[in-house]
Amino acid sequence: MIPASFDYIRPESLQDACRVLGEAASAGDDVKALAGGQSLLPLLRLRLAYPAALVDLGRLPELRGVEDRGDHVFIGALTTHDEVVRSRVVREKAPLFALATATVADPAVRHRGTFGGSMAHADPAGDLPAVAVALDCVFVVRSGEGEREIPAAEFFVDYLEPALEPGEVLVGVRVPVLGAGWGFHYEKFHRTAQSWAIVGVAAAVRKTDGAVEEARIGLTNMGPTPVRAEAVETALRGVDLAPPATGGTDPVREACAEADDGTSPPADLHAQPDYRRHLARVLTARAVRAAGG
Template sequence: MIPAAFDYIRPTSLEEACRVLAEADSAGDDVKVLAGGQSLLPLLRLRLAYPAALVDLGRLPEPRGVEDRGDHVFVGALTTHDEVLRSGVVREQVPLLALATATVADPAVRHRGTFGGSMVHADPAGDLPAVALALDCVFVVRSSEGEREIPADEFFVDYLESALGPGEVLLGVQVPKLGPGWGFHYEKFHRTAQAWAIVGVAAAVRRDGGTIGEARIALTNMGPTPVRARVTEAALRGLSPAPAGGAGDGARDQVRDACGQADSGTSPPADLHAKPDYRRHLARVLTYRAVRAASG
């Protein structure tokens, strides 16, 4: 299909981009921002989006790349998924991000799609928003009035809606380093290797001696935004990680029971791929697998 007509604007600097977006907002124009285009272009072709103008950030020199900033890793918004995957800093310091990024679509999409574009698109079926929520990431945004920071639990507002205000552009994301004792895993169920997740689970588990000291679990596609499995997180605290053998082992049953509450408080959608009750079942099963893997 052919997109509806729109004006095409390619800023040469981040400052120009912020100014163009602010002017468009003042004029009441509907403007879309293009980064990698892997999510936006299909919407344009299907005429599910028909903006008055398209602001292309793809040629800007910044914000790109991955930086180690001490207590966190900063990932520039225009960094591609492939660049995130190839980053030694990401693999060593924030491995959960690497695990989830490896499941994003296919190599062609990962070479064009951007880290920031995936976040701002705010699709609850996307893999990376759940990771941002599980790791308590912080989103750094800029407008012509300056910069501000938005915690991950405030960034995803509704289905395909982020907390970016008029005239704001995502600079990048601060991904905290959780340090020693933490294990990570991303578990995803999808029909084909390139498909969106029917349900996904991002898990970070800290071992405290022989027990689980803390667990962070975020669910993909279990509501209009990614959601934390708070009930399960609380229930896992203090439990012994499930041993590898013995179906009758009590510790294993306790962890399974805790993960069986992963869908509490969620509102999974119904679509062509799954009904809500099936997604609830997947959330419980996949959370158990992710916690087992993350806890070693």
Template sequence: MIPAAFDYVRPASLEEACHVLATTGEEAKVLAGGQSLLPLLRLRLAYPSVLVDLGRLPELHGVQDRGDHVFIGALTTHDEVMRSPVIREHVPLVALATATVADPAVRHRGTFGGSLAHADPAGDLPAVALALGCVFVTRMTGGQREIPASDFFVDYLESALDPGEVLVGVQVPKLGAGWGFHYEKFHRTAQAWAIVGVAAAVRTEGGAISEARVGLTNMGSTPVRASAVEAALRGAPSPAPDGNGASNGGHDPVRDACGEAADDTSPPADLHATSDYRRHLARVLTYRAVRAAST
């Protein structure tokens, strides 16, 4: 299909981009890698009057080690993210999840910030950002602000970004020693959205789980933090490597805790899965992700 007509602007600076967005308001759409926006334009599910292309803004690219966190520029491509030595060393969950995004063609064009700003709950990265407690750094005319991931995702395809605001990058906290990470995903094909995905970060100490962070993909209109699972995992014995549970007569407290993964969720029902099937997948995949992250 052919998109509806729109004006095209390619700002030469971040300040110019903010000015254009401030003057056009809700009628404008920001173009980053285009892997999420262009299909919406072609299907006429989005019909902006102005398209603001950020491709000429080098300050939005790159990965920086900033001591207690890693800063990822909004226009950094998925391929650059998953190959970055800084990300692999300090925030490996981001690299693990990014490597599952679509296919190589999409990962070479799609951007880290664009995927997050798109705010699709079926996307892989929003659940990761929520689990890790990322902070979104934005710029608008006359200032900037920092938005915690817990406040950034408002509803389906809706973020906390104001019409005149540009996502500059994302601060990803370094969790430090003792943490393990895993991203588990169930999907039909490499190019398809996740039917359900689970981002898990687990800290073990003295043979037990001392802290866990779990984010769920496609289990509601926004990414979901599995707080019931996180609370239930605290103090549970670390899973045995052989998959038979902790050495306590076969009973597995980790499996029991992960059985609460679907609590307080509202998974969608569509052509790919019913709500009940997604709840089942959430329990199974959470157990797999937590085991992989803690063993």
């Protein structure tokens, strides 16, 4: 389909972008910020969104790039998925994002789609929000009134609803560096390479003497927002990661039987809630074992 008509605005600075968005918000106009467009443009073509104007952020270099800041890695909002995957800093200091981002759609989308655009779209079926929640990332946003920080646990408010106020722009994301002793894995079940995850699991595991000392688990597409599987994190403490003896019980699988606690998975053409709950339990066990080496 053909999108409804809209005005096109391309600011030359972040300050200018914040001014334009702020003025539109004050006037009550529906204005959308455009980054890579991989999520927004399909909505426009289907006329599921019909803003009065698009504000193209593509020429704002201050929103692009990856920085090693010691205790955290800062990933700019306009950094493409491909740049995240290829970044040495991300692979070494924030590897869970490199692993998850490598599963996003296909190479064409990863070369155009942006890290911040995926986050701000706030789709619970997207791969990156669950990682942000698992790692306790911090979102940095800016408006004409200044800058503020939003913890990942508060950034995803509801389905396709981030905690961005009208007139605010996502500048980037601070990813804590967990340090030595941690292992990471992203496990995803989907129909085709280009499709959204039916269920995904982001796992970070720190072990001592073969047993889990600490775990962080984020779930993709198990509710209207990404889910932090705190019940599993608690159940995994002290669990031996060694493969069980033949015929014996598997303590990892038993701990991960609580992966769907507190979730509200959707029902759609691809899967019903009970199937997604089953996948969450199975995939979480796989992700934990892979992260634990």
